[in-house]
Amino acid sequence: MEERFAFLAEWYDPSAALLRRYQLLFYPRDSSVEMFDVKNQRTFLRKTKYEDLRPEDLFVGNRVNVFSRQLNLIGYGDQFTANRLGSKKERTLAMIKPDAVPQIGDIIQMIYDSNLIVTKAKMTKLTWSQGADFYTEHQTKPFFNNLVQFMTSGPVVAMELMGDEAVAGWRRLLGPTDAGVARSEAAGSVRAQYGTDGTRNAGHGSDSLASAARELEFFFPSTAGCGPSNTASYTDSTCCIIKPHAISEGQTGRILNAISAAGYPVSALQMFSMDRANAEEFYEVYKGVVTEYTSMVAELCSGPCMALEIQAASSPQTFRDFCGPADPEIARHLRPTTLRALFGKTKVQNAVHCTDLPEDGVLEVQYFFKIMDD
Ligand code: IDP
Ligand code: MG
Numbered sequence: 001m002e003e004r005f006a007f008l009a010e011w012y013d014p015s016a017a018l019l020r021r022y023q024l025l026f027y028p029r030d031s032s033v034e035m036f037d038v039k040n041q042r043t044f045l046r047k048t049k050y051e052d053l054r055p056e057d058l059f060v061g062n063r064v065n066v067f068s069r070q071l072n073l074i075g076y077g078d079q080f081t082a083n084r085l086g087s088k089k090e091r092t093l094a095m096i097k098p099d100a101v102p103q104i105g106d107i108i109q110m111i112y113d114s115n116l117i118v119t120k121a122k123m124t125k126l127t128w129s130q131g132a133d134f135y136t137e138h139q140t141k142p143f144f145n146n147l148v149q150f151m152t153s154g155p156v157v158a159m160e161l162m163g164d165e166a167v168a169g170w171r172r173l174l175g176p177t178d179a180g181v182a183r184s185e186a187a188g189s190v191r192a193q194y195g196t197d198g199t200r201n202a203g204h205g206s207d208s209l210a211s212a213a214r215e216l217e218f219f220f221p222s223t224a225g226c227g228p229s230n231t232a233s234y235t236d237s238t239c240c241i242i243k244p245h246a247i248s249e250g251q252t253g254r255i256l257n258a259i260s261a262a263g264y265p266v267s268a269l270q271m272f273s274m275d276r277a278n279a280e281e282f283y284e285v286y287k288g289v290v291t292e293y294t295s296m297v298a299e300l301c302s303g304p305c306m307a308l309e310i311q312a313a314s315s316p317q318t319f320r321d322f323c324g325p326a327d328p329e330i331a332r333h334l335r336p337t338t339l340r341a342l343f344g345k346t347k348v349q350n351a352v353h354c355t356d357l358p359e360d361g362v363l364e365v366q367y368f369f370k371i372m373d374d
Pocket of ligand 1: 204
């Protein structure tokens, strides 16, 4: 029998306003998919080749796009699939400490290079009591005050990483706790490259699945609105969205590096999973104006995107110029060093959205960091 992976998938049908459940089958030999409607017990999609679905994205908890439908994978359909694709998948908390936030692009690149993916991210500035609470296990240690002082000295970026043995994998990538030791024992590690000493050591990683659960809940609580707040300033800023296709292609780190190399400070950063209604509302001004409107909406809600608040006080227009013409083909001819020329594929999958009109910059930042981050 041909090898196939089976999932239980959920799709929100906006026209009927209800959740539909499907069995999703994926055949790796020829990258084809097949879907059955669970409730009505009938074929929903006959076995069809679909090469946009990447096998590494198939795991429970992830959201995948199948012919413009966003499917939430909520369960494995059989034991074979669970064993082959699910048994080693873990989530862990990675935090970039204040000293290494400027190197976030390089660090995210290292994360993708080691086959982990970033599923959530939020830049936040911890208060003293949040810092002390996060490190409560160390409250009796002599270095505790210094540690909390350091952790609250500037913004941090908390991330949920997912992948095979993510807890151990991220700690291996971090290297030994003391950056000096890391330099002698694990030269390529995050702490060796970006840390300074025993306290200022660039990053944090959960040390077990139990700590990961606690620390993920700390930064990304299941009850909305009660975690550490984002760092958006809503002043002199413009909005940049790294689109879902660029995130799933593993371009996030490179795009953040390019933005930072061009001299634009990122004052807030957060990943969001947009649903169709949000994407339609955000792109409202393009409706009836831009022919790609419908495809733009579909792209924006096809997976997690990353919203950035960019400080562009003197000239929001220069950041727009740096993003480049909307069509990456044109960008590659006319402005080959722009973000769209470097990372875009098509007019819809053009790597980034950026605010069009200078006066809309703060409004778009508010849409993500005030309305979506509730
Ligand atoms: P970990 O971050 O590698 O898990 P822990 O022992 O849990 O290491 O310590 C938490 C953090 O406290 C470290 O990352 C480091 O910033 C700081 N720290 C740990 N040990 C020392 C020390 O001996 N002196 C100063 N700071 C320390
Ligand atoms: Mg620790």
